[in-house]
Amino acid sequence: MAITPDSSFFEWVIYITRTYWPLFMRGAQVTLIISLTGTIIGFCIGMIIGVIRTIPIDQNTNPIFRFIYKIINIILLIYIEVFRGTPMIVQAMVVFYGVAMVYGIHLSTLFAGIFIVSINTGAYMAEIVRGGILSIDKGQFEAAHSIGMTHAQTMLNIILPQAVRNILPATSNEFVINIKDTSVLNVIGVTELFFMSKSAAGNNFRYFEVFLVTCTIYFIMTFTVTRILRYLEIRLEGPSVYTIHGSQSVPEAQIRIVDREKR
Amino acid sequence: MEKIVEINHLQKIFGRNEVLKDINFSVSKGEVVCIIGASGSGKSTLLRCINLLEYPTAGEILYHGQNILEHKMTTAVYRAKMGMVFQQFNLFNNLNVLQNCMVGQEKVLKRSKAEARKTALEYLELVGMSQFINAKPNQISGGQKQRVAIARALSMEPEALLFDEPTSALDPELVGEVLKVMKALAQSGLTMLVVTHEMAFARDVSHRVVFMDDGVIVEDDKPEVIFNNPRNERTRTFLKRILEK
Ligand SMILES: Nc1ncnc2c1ncn2[C@@H]1O[C@H](COP(=O)(O)OP(=O)(O)O)[C@@H](O)[C@H]1O
Numbered sequence: 078m079a080i081t082p083d084s085s086f087f088e089w090v091i092y093i094t095r096t097y098w099p100l101f102m103r104g105a106q107v108t109l110i111i112s113l114t115g116t117i118i119g120f121c122i123g124m125i126i127g128v129i130r131t132i133p134i135d136q137n138t139n140p141i142f143r144f145i146y147k148i149i150n151i152i153l154l155i156y157i158e159v160f161r162g163t164p165m166i167v168q169a170m171v172v173f174y175g176v177a178m179v180y181g182i183h184l185s186t187l188f189a190g191i192f193i194v195s196i197n198t199g200a201y202m203a204e205i206v207r208g209g210i211l212s213i214d215k216g217q218f219e220a221a222h223s224i225g226m227t228h229a230q231t232m233l234n235i236i237l238p239q240a241v242r243n244i245l246p247a248t249s250n251e252f253v254i255n256i257k258d259t260s261v262l263n264v265i266g267v268t269e270l271f272f273m274s275k276s277a278a279g280n281n282f283r284y285f286e287v288f289l290v291t292c293t294i295y296f297i298m299t300f301t302v303t304r305i306l307r308y309l310e311i312r313l314e315g316p317s318v319y320t321i322h323g324s325q326s327v328p329e330a331q332i333r334i335v336d337r338e339k340r
Numbered sequence: 341m342e343k344i345v346e347i348n349h350l351q352k353i354f355g356r357n358e359v360l361k362d363i364n365f366s367v368s369k370g371e372v373v374c375i376i377g378a379s380g381s382g383k384s385t386l387l388r389c390i391n392l393l394e395y396p397t398a399g400e401i402l403y404h405g406q407n408i409l410e411h412k413m414t415t416a417v418y419r420a421k422m423g424m425v426f427q428q429f430n431l432f433n434n435l436n437v438l439q440n441c442m443v444g445q446e447k448v449l450k451r452s453k454a455e456a457r458k459t460a461l462e463y464l465e466l467v468g469m470s471q472f473i474n475a476k477p478n479q480i481s482g483g484q485k486q487r488v489a490i491a492r493a494l495s496m497e498p499e500a501l502l503f504d505e506p507t508s509a510l511d512p513e514l515v516g517e518v519l520k521v522m523k524a525l526a527q528s529g530l531t532m533l534v535v536t537h538e539m540a541f542a543r544d545v546s547h548r549v550v551f552m553d554d555g556v557i558v559e560d561d562k563p564e565v566i567f568n569n570p571r572n573e574r575t576r577t578f579l580k581r582i583l584e585k
């Protein structure tokens with residue numbers, strides 16, 4: 078069957094999907110790589126900043142440390158505000174062309190893409206992590222301190238495991254946003270899904286049909302990711318039953334009790 | 341008898357609110373001391389100052405004769421010697437019952453996993469919670485939580501155990517099981533400092549009762565004296581009010 082300008086809408090959609098399938102797949106792959114890597118690195122940046130910004134400082138802290146801490150905090154605050162307060166599309170332009178001009182280096186577009194998504198996500202995650210830490214009951218800190226744990230031990234063993242679990246939904250959300258928002262990276266020539274779609278559409282001027290396919294691919298990606306992350310969240314909540322070890326009357330008995338709160 | 345903690349001229353100010361005023365008292369080895377007094381009189385703040393969850397504004401806290409406020413000892417090391425049991429239990433929500441009793445031993449006392457496990461099981465047995473080692477804190481009752489919290493504190497093998505209203509957040513029918521454990525601990529010779537509204541416990545179990553009012557220690561005496569013929573008018577009024585209920 079030959080395709081002609083008079084072919085029906087469905088024929089065009091099928092034709093485009095068949096012809097440009099490899100192109101779409103390469104674009105989707107780049108989109109996923111950038112958004113996944115960017116989210117992971119952004120999460121790490123957010124963790125580090127969130128942890129730094131919740132270090133308790135009081136009148137008993139060494140004044141030199143207090144001063145250094147204050148300066149670090151101001152720098153971090155500027156980073157967070159600037160990257161949250163400007164569009165990622167503009168950040169992409171500034172970073173990509175700025176690096177080229179100042180250092181005379183041409184970043185690979187893939188690297189530039191991951192870099193921009195990472196620091197952008199990091200700025201959002203920093204506040205999410207900080208909120209996650211602050212939302213943990215003060216009693217958890219006090220109990221840990223009362224058995225002699227230092228702040229670092231408390232964070233590592235008690236607070237962060239709880240905080241990470243609480244911020245998982247927000248992190249999934251960031252990942253989904255990143256899958257969609259990497260499309261702006263086409264302005265610096267990153268060959269992600271939107272960029273690939275544009276070149277496919279440019280070949281035959283079938284913008285509607287091409288972008289309908291693109292739309293479907295984006296949706297499949299975000300929907301799948303949402304489902305997977307939701308599954309992981311449930312898994313992380315742990316078993317909702319526990320086992321009693323040897324009841325008094327029957328020492329070998331193992332009774333399983335269903336969690337009263339999760340029922 | 342050897343004094344474990346001695347407090348001299350302790351003062352604590354929150355903003356402009358002087359919550360503790362010139363507190364002087366001490367706890368000796370093996371003593372069970374109950375602190376009673378109206379809500380807001382500064383009992384919790386005193387307890388929290390003793391294990392440095394709050395930093396005193398002025399005064400000294402001598403631990404075996406050494407002033408811990410002069411940084412002779414790091415705060416964390418000192419705190420590990422003073423166990424604390426909270427009104428709201430504060431079990432670690434991410435850990436199960438056994439892990440709650442092991443984490444401090446492993447991270448702070450640097451005990452091996454096997455050793456920590458053995459000690460934890462010993463104390464969980466003592467409080468009657470050894471069957472529940474796999475349960476998470478949100479799966480057990482308040483009374484059970486508090487017993488685990490006591491086992492967690494005991495697992496650190498502290499020199500003294502501080503209790504801040506350990507039964508006040510419990511349903512009335514669960515108070516008994518916790519008091520029973522505390523009574524057994526008192527009889528075993530553990531040094532205990534207990535803030536409580538359980539007057540029967542204070543009268544029957546403690547060696548000394550401290551009555552606090554408005555940030556000062558009004559009376560500090562044997563339970564017979566405090567309950568049968570208190571010297572101070574304020575003590576009398578407080579006891580009359582609380583015993584009438
Ligand atoms: N962190 C704090 N900041 C300001 N005021 C506090 C703080 N903690 C306690 N207070 C005040 O100190 C007083 C004594 O409180 P507290 O020691 O909890 O009394 P109690 O345990 O005897 O009920 C109260 O008036 C309370 O409002």
Ligand SMILES: [Mg+2]
Binds near residue numbers: 383384385505
């Ligand atoms: Mg109190």
